[in-house]
Amino acid sequence: MKYNEYKNLNYAKLGDDVLAFWKEHNIFQKSVATREGNDNFVFYEGPPSANGTPGIHHVMARAVKDIFCRYKTLKGFQVNRKGGWDTHGLPVELQVEKELGITKEDIGKKITVEEYNQRCRETVMRFKDQWDDLTEKMGYWVDLDNPYITFENEYIESCWALLKRLYDKGYLYKGYTIQPYSPGAGTGLSSHELNQPGCYQMVKDTTIVAQFELKKITRNMFLFDNEDEQVYFLAWTTTPWTLPANTALAVGKGIKYVKVKTYNPYTYAPISVILAKDLVSRYFNDKAKDIALADYNPGDKLIPFNVVEEFTGADLAGVEYHQLMPYVQPDKPAFRVVVGDFVTTEDGTGIVHISPTFGADDFKVAAQNDIPALLVMDENGKPMPLVDKQGRFVKEVTDFAGMYVKNYDGQDESAPDYKSTDVLIAIKLKEENKAFKVEKYEHTYPHCWRTDKPVLYYPLDSWFIRTTAVKERMIELNKTINWKPESTGTGRFGNWLENLVDWNLSRSRYWGTPLPIWRTEDGEEEVCIGSIAELSEHIDHAVDKGFMDVAVEINDLHRPYVDNIVLVSPSGKPMYREPDLIDVWFDSGAMPYAQWHYPLENKDIFEQNFPADYIAEGVDQTRGWFFTLHALAVMLEDSVAYKNVIANGLVLDKNGNKMSKRLGNAIDPFEMIGQYGPDAVRWYMIANAPPWDNLKFNADGVVETQRRFFGTLQNTYSFFALYANLDNFTYAEADVPLERRTESDRWIISKLNTLVQDVDAYFADYDPTKAARAIQDFVTDDLSNWYVRLNRKRFWKGEYNEDKIAAYQTLYTCLETIAKLASPIAPFYTEQLYRDLNYVSRKHKEESVHLAYYPEVSLAAINEDLEERMALAQSVSSLVHSLRKKHMIKVRQPLQRVLIPVLSEHTKHQIQAVEDLIMSEVNVKHIEYIDDTSGILVKKIKPNFKKLGQVFGPKMKLVAAAVQQMNQDDIAKLEREGGFEVLIADDETAVLTPDDVEISSEDIPGWLVASEGKLTVALDITITEELKQEGIARDLVNRIQNLRKDSNLEVQDKIHILMQPSAPEVNAAVENFRNYICAETQALSLDIVDGLADGTLLEMDEYQIYMQIRTESVAV
C-alpha cells in the first residue's frame, strides 16, 4: 500500500477523474441518502433560464450555493436540492420574435399562437446541455434528474391553485396601472418597445405654468396676509391636456418655498404666488426687483415682485386649493398638497401637478396619499379617465369634448389657424387668470414606433396582487431573516418593502402562465380556477348549457388552448378568460410549493421543506426572486420563505467593468475550469472577496491561488507521501499521546484545532471567505512554512521510532483535516487528497470526503501558551535572520550565542521552552537571557494611550509627556513599588501604575540588536576557529549533497568520498567533523587523498575543493 505520488499534477484532469469517481459511485446520491433520518437542511434552487449560455458569474453564484449545502452535509444534515428551470417570460419571447423576424403584432396573424408557443418551448431549453455540463464540471451538486420546470402543466396548475388561494383571500383584484399607451395603435407599449431607437424625439410643446388658487380656510390661513389676498401655487406642465385631471400638487419635503407678491402678466391682477425659492429668478426679472409693487401699471413689461415669506415643503403639505378646471368631481377629498420624493428644483416651479390617471409617479403618489383620480362612466357604466382610448377628451370635459389631446387625427399643423388642444387650454386658463406663464418648450418625448405619434401615459386594466395588505407583516417577518450582507436586507429590501405598492401581475404576452380567471363581459361575474379538475367541471357544465360544443381534453394549460374555453356564469352568461398572462416572477416565487405540485398533492413533503433554511442569488434578485418568494410566503403561509440568504454581488472584469459578450471581456467558465481546474476557480472567487462584494475577476488571481494554496498543499502532501512510502507508514500504529509528541507537533495540532473551530463558526455564519482565508493561512504559513520546514529532518533521518511515527501522524492528521475543512469550497482536490490518504490508512469507512463528517474539535489540544511560545520562536528567528543579513553572515555559519533581554519570568520561560527550535532554525549554539539582575538591561517606557486616555482624558498629553521623561531609576521604582508620581503641571501630579505604560527593552550597550514590538534580540557575531571549521563542514555537506543530486543518487544510497587536500582550515574541518559530514551525506567514508583523478572542482567561498564521490568502496 503506497500513497499516490504525483509528478506534475494536472488539476483539470484531477477534476475529471474525481467527477468520474462521483458518477461511478453515486457519491452525490449517497451524500443525501446516508443522512436519511437526520435533520433537514432545506435549500431552494433559484431556477436559471436556459435560453442563454452560462457565464462565469454563474460559477460564482452556484459555488456560494454549493458550499453551504456541502458544509451542512458534513455536519450531518440531510440536504435535498431539487434543480429547476425558469422557462417563461419576455426574454424567451423576444428571442423567438427576433429569430422569426416577427413582432408581437404578428403573433396570431403571421404565426399562430400555438406555433409561436411551441417555438418558445423549444427555444427556452436550448442551452440546457451546456448548463448541465457546467453544473457538473464546476462541482455544483443539485438534482438535475428530477428538476421542476415552470412550463409543465403540473407546475402551472400549482400556480393556479396558489392564485386561487390569493383570490379567495381577496388579494387579487383588477385595477389600473399607468403604462405608455399609443392611441394610434390602440395598445400599451412595453418599456422594451419604448427603448427602440428613434422612439424619443425632439418636440416643441406648449407648456403652462398654471395658478392653483388656495382655499381660504382656517387650515391655510398661515399663508395669507389678509382675507382679500389671492394666493396661488405655481405648477408647470409640459402636458396641458392633463390639467383637467389634476387632483393634487406635489412638493419636495426639504425644498424651500417662498411666497411672492406680484401681478398676473395676462390679466394684470394683483396676486401672490408660491414656488420654490431657487427658481424665483427664472420667473421674475431681476431688473424689476427694485420697483415698488404700487408703481405697477397694467401692461408694464417689467412686473414688480416682492418675496415676502419662506416655507419648507413639509409646511405646505396638506394645504388645500380650488380645482383648476372643474369639469368632473372626485368621489373623495382631493386638491391638496402632498410630498413626493421625485420633486426637484431642476426645472418647473418646484411644485408638480398631479393627475393620477396620466402619470406613473402621479398614480403612485396619489395612491400613497389616498388622493382619488378623476373618472367618468363609459357607456357600459365602467369608470374611465377623462381621455378615451382613441386619445379624445370625454364629453364631460365640455369645452374640449371630443378633441384629440394630441394631433392623432392628422390635422395640418402648419395651417395658419391651427391651434392644438394644449394651446386652446392655455388660452382658456389665461382668460381665467389661471395661467402665470405660457411658452413653447423643446424636449424629448417618447413616440410610438409604429404610428410615430406621441405616446400617452394612460391607465390600463391590470390584475394586481394586494401586497400592500400584508405590507406590515412582510416588514415584520423580514426582520427575522438573516441577510448576508445585512444592508441588503435592511436597506435595499427593507426600504423597498416600506414603499411597497401592489404587485402588477398582468402581462399582455403569450408564453407564460395564463391567468386562470374567467369573466363575463360586463365584469359582473367571474370565477378563479384552482385546478385542472375544477376547470373540467366548469367545462362540463358549460357544455351542458350549450356554451361549448364538445368537452375538450386539457392537455396544455398554455395559450391558446385555455383561451378557447368558454365557461358559463351562475346567471347563465358566457365567461371568457381574462387574456393576460401572469408575471413570470410569480412562477419562480411559487417554487417552494409548485416544485412539489403542492397544494394539489405532497402536503407532507412540502411541509418538511418549508421554509428554506438557505437560499442564495445575485443582489439583482432583491426585487425579483427574493421578493416574490417572500411575498407569496407571507400571503399564503404567514411565514418567511427563507431563513438565511446570501445576496452575492456581480462578477466584473479585471478592470471593474461589466462583462458582456459584445465588449468581448466576458470570461468563458468552461475555458477557466478547463485550464485551471474547478477548485482553483472556486477557491479564488470565494477567497478573494466576500461574495456580496463585487468580484473583479482576474485570471492571474486564479493562477496565484493555484500556485500558492493548492501548490503548497500538494507539496506538503507530496513530502508526506514520499517519506511515508519509504518508511511504510500506514497509520497502523496507535496514536502517540499528545504529551509524548514534540513541542512543534503539539503546536500544529493546537493550531489545527483552533482552525477547525474557527472555520466551523465562519461557515455557520455564512461567511465562506473568512473560512477560505483561515484555511489558506494555516496551510501556507503554519503547516508548510513552519511545521514542515522545521521538522523535515524528522522525516528523512533516523529510525522508524515513536518520534518519527508522531511526526507522520501529526502531518497526516493535518492533511486529512484540511481535506474535510476545505471540501465544501474545493470539492475535487480535497476528494483526491482524502482518498489518497484513506486508501492507505483506512481510517475512515466513508469512501468520499463528502460522505465524511466535520472533524470534532479537541478543546484540550488547544494550548494558547504553546501558540504564544511558537509565535515568540518565529519572531526571534526572524530577528536573528535579519541580524545575520545585516552582518552578511550566512545561516550555514554557526554562531555562538544570541542575547535576549527579558522583562518577565513568563517570557523567559516561554522562550526557553522553544530554545531548541530557535537554535536549530538560526544555527546558533546558545541563548542567553538578560534580566534585571544582569545590570545591563536598559528599559524603554511608552505611555499606554488607551489606558491613559480613559483615566486622564484631556490631560492625557501632559501625562504622556511626563512619562517620556522618566529615566531608568524612575522605571525601576514604578516596577518595584507599583506606582509612580509624575508632575503634570506646576501644582498637579498624577500617580501612574504599571498598567498605564508599556515597558520594553532597548539596545544592549555594545551590541547590534534588532527589535520587533516588545521583543529585542542581540547576536554575538564572533566567529571562533572552531565555529569557522563547523561552518566549512556544513558548506561541505551542502556541496556533497549537490554532487549526490547531480549524480542522480537516491536518497538512501550510500557513498564514499575522496577529497584532494585543500586549505589547512578545510582539512582541519574535515578531520574534526568527519562523523558529522558522513552522517549528513549518507557517506561510509571520507578520506583526504593526494593525486585524485576524475574529481569535481567545487567553489566554496574563498576555497577550492577537488573531490569525488563513489558508490563503491575504494582502496586508499
Next chain:
RNA sequence: GGGCUUGUAGCUCAGGUGGUUAGAGCGCUACACUGAUAAUGUAGAGGUCCGUGGUUCGAGUCCACGCAGGCCCA
C-alpha cells in the same frame, strides 16, 4: 433623481467596540537557502488610508457634506 454599496501600497485585499510607527499576499529590487526544489527564507523600495469640514487629548475607524465607481429603482 432616490435607495443600497465600494473607495487603504502598482494589483487583490485585511484592518471588533477610536489609541499615536496602517498590515498581508502578489508584483518589483537585492541577498540568501538548496534532499519539499517548477519549492523556500530574509531584507528593501512602494501609502496625502478618495476629498473637505466636524466631534475628540487622539480619527483609516465616528458624524456631515462632497467626488468617483457599481447595482437596483424611477
